[in-house]
Amino acid sequence: MNSRRSFLKKRLHWRQNTIVSTSLFLTRLTEDLQRYEIVNGVAEAEIEKGVPNFWLIAMKTNEMLANEITERDEGALKYLKDIRCCRVENNSRNFKLEFLFDPNPYFKNSVLSKTYHVTDDDDxxxxxxxxxxxxxEWCPGKCLTHKVVVKKRPKKGSKKVNNIPMTKTENCESFFNFFKPPEIDEVDECYTTMDEELQNLMDQDYDIAVTIRDKLIPHAVSWFTGEALVDDDEYNDDENDD
Known part of the structure; x- marks a missing residue:
């Protein structure tokens, strides 16, 4: 009798887990299908090329990603048609983010990617x-990660040539800096040292990548509609209560 009761409990537990797993799978499948239909215009017949600015709106709804996007970036991000994540080298921790773009006047690349390699440390x-x-590959005059600063030459005489302004190219804030990761100075083959500022940059860079991988991509439709923002706020409130 006890063995049968134990068997029934185990079977019930298995069925409950199966139902939960199936539910999560169907939820993810539904979201993927919704994203595909919205992005590609299948859901609404009157929209031939999908919802305009779908990914730009979804990204700007997320606070962390919105902080990385400048007003100048928005023109280029309007051509973003999909974001994908894939595993690298059969390692469950390594991953690559791929940003697929329609032809645009800003750069020649159709895909911008960034790859993260993670190792296991025993300690x-x-x-x-x-x-x-x-x-x-920026098109001429379209680089968003640099800006041209105009400086006037000091007057040294009456010749007009002295009044010709000088131009200088400087780095500037842009979401597209994301594709140029912070550089780590290697001291030798075994050790790498990072100052606090560089460590913070690396941490921020990885946090952005994980946000794109774990939040934006699987729940793109919810971020586009704003529903994910409400869920995210409720989750943070629950954490604060704990």
Missing amino acids: DGPVLDKVIGMDI
């Missing part, structure tokens, strides 16, 4: 080993 757990970005 510290998962450790970020290296980050691989890529070069963006």
Whole structure:
């Protein structure tokens, strides 16, 4: 009798877990289908090329990503048609983010990617080993990660040539700096040292990548509609209550 009761309990537990797993799978499948239909215009027949600015709106709804996007970036991000994440080298911790773009007047790349390699450390757990970005092939005069600063020459005489302004190219804030990860200065083959500022940059960079991987991509429709923002606020409130 006891053995049968134990068997029934185990079977009930298995069925409950199966139902939960199936429910999560169906939820993810539904969200993926919704994203595909909205982005590609299948859901609404009158929209031939999908919802305009879908990914730009979804990204700007997330506070962390919105802080990285400048007004100048928005023009280029309007051409973003999909964001994907894939595993790298059969390692469950390594991943690559791919941003797929329609042809646009800003750069020639159709795909911008960034790869994260994570290793297991016996003492510290998962450790970020290296980050691989890529070069963006900017169209002439369209680079969003640099700006041209005009400075007047000091007057040294009456000749007009002395009044010709000088131009200088400087780095500037842009979401597209994301594809050029912070550089780590290697001291030798075994050790790498990072100052506090660089460590903060690396941490911030990884946090952005994880946000895109774990929040934005699987729940893109919810971020687009704003529902994810409400859920995120409720989750943070629950954490604060604890």
